[in-house]
Amino acid sequence: MGAKARFAAHLQRRVFCALALLQEGAEPTGSDMILTTKTKIAMAGLAYRAIAMGRAVLGRDDCVSAERGGLKWCLDLREGIDFSIYLLGAFERSTVRALQKLAIPGSVVFDIGANIGAHTLGLARSVGPAGRVFAIEPSDFAFAKLKRNLALNPELESRTHAHQILLAAEIEAQLPPTIYASWPLLAKETVHPKLRGRLSTTSNARVDTLDGFVEHEGIDRLDLIKIDVDGHEYPVLKGGAKTLASFRPTLLMEMSPYVQDEQSHGFAALVALLQDADYSLEDASTGKTILLQVDELQALIPDGASINVVARPRKVLGKAPVR
Numbered sequence: 001m002g003a004k005a006r007f008a009a010h011l012q013r014r015v016f017c018a019l020a021l022l023q024e025g026a027e028p029t030g031s032d033m034i035l036t037t038k039t040k041i042a043m044a045g046l047a048y049r050a051i052a053m054g055r056a057v058l059g060r061d062d063c064v065s066a067e068r069g070g071l072k073w074c075l076d077l078r079e080g081i082d083f084s085i086y087l088l089g090a091f092e093r094s095t096v097r098a099l100q101k102l103a104i105p106g107s108v109v110f111d112i113g114a115n116i117g118a119h120t121l122g123l124a125r126s127v128g129p130a131g132r133v134f135a136i137e138p139s140d141f142a143f144a145k146l147k148r149n150l151a152l153n154p155e156l157e158s159r160t161h162a163h164q165i166l167l168a169a170e171i172e173a174q175l176p177p178t179i180y181a182s183w184p185l186l187a188k189e190t191v192h193p194k195l196r197g198r199l200s201t202t203s204n205a206r207v208d209t210l211d212g213f214v215e216h217e218g219i220d221r222l223d224l225i226k227i228d229v230d231g232h233e234y235p236v237l238k239g240g241a242k243t244l245a246s247f248r249p250t251l252l253m254e255m256s257p258y259v260q261d262e263q264s265h266g267f268a269a270l271v272a273l274l275q276d277a278d279y280s281l282e283d284a285s286t287g288k289t290i291l292l293q294v295d296e297l298q299a300l301i302p303d304g305a306s307i308n309v310v311a312r313p314r315k316v317l318g319k320a321p322v323r
Contacts, residue, residue, distance in 0.1 A: 037305065041183060045185040048185045048186070051087070062077040064076075070125075071121045071156075073085055073086075073152065080184070082116065090118075092118075094285040095252070096122055099123060099126065099226060102252060103123050103131075106127065107127045108222050108224075109225070110133075110226070111136065112227040112228075113137065114135035115228075116142055116149060120146065121149065124153075124157075127159065134161045135160055135161070136213075137163075138164060138166035138205040139179055139202055140201045140204055141200040165206055165213065166207050166208075168207050175202055179202055179230070183198070209240065223247075224250050225250070225251050231259035231260050244277050245277070248313040250311070252284055252311075254308055255297060255301065257303075258303050268294050271294050279313055281309050282309065282312070285308070
């Protein structure tokens, strides 16, 4: 075996090893299998190094135009979300599957914390030409990439409305100059010690509330909200109390007690809000019921980790309670 062949085989073994670890960590089967974000980023970094070395041998850089699952992407392989799409075909595949079940043709869906469009494009495909997706992302970095990825998929772009907005509990809230919107695999700059995110500017964003946005856009139906805003879920939903009560949308959201507790409101406030709004929880990956209790959730989710949950309204627009 020649030197180049041995090198290629070595890279292949490293990538396959990292890929297996990533797949296991992406779809936990119990609390003991839930990996921290720091561990997931470290695993992805291992795979990235192997891929980058191989691409360098071929004279290729980290910027890739790729098609995965029929969707076209402009990807930066140094970024965690982008690299996951490149290597695994999707970001958070179990979440993709859950969203495919929840977003049906004709649905109206909000993607709050859309980032680069990792779930936006799939949602737009699921709702079909009769549906609408509203993608909301406040960071300059991610919003530019979101617009670029939408432009690569014109059929989906036509049914997607992208807005650079930060949703808050009240319209008078101050726009933070930076938010976490980038997950570098080679952290040469300062990142959050557990979340591993890098701050990005919000120079072109404006502040609104969920209720205000629904009113401004003249929205008369809302079936599903996907929300992943790294600890700011509580103010977003608090500013949408009327929307939750009126439309009773299903929520697919990230739950991460340690990130919530870094905010002034704390994790307990988010749980109380969902309880007051009469929602129940289930694991987005398995469909198993999860008790909507602070102690139960904190015991389930390790420090530094998160899970995605589906929050379903117990009563839907005057219908019988959901069992």
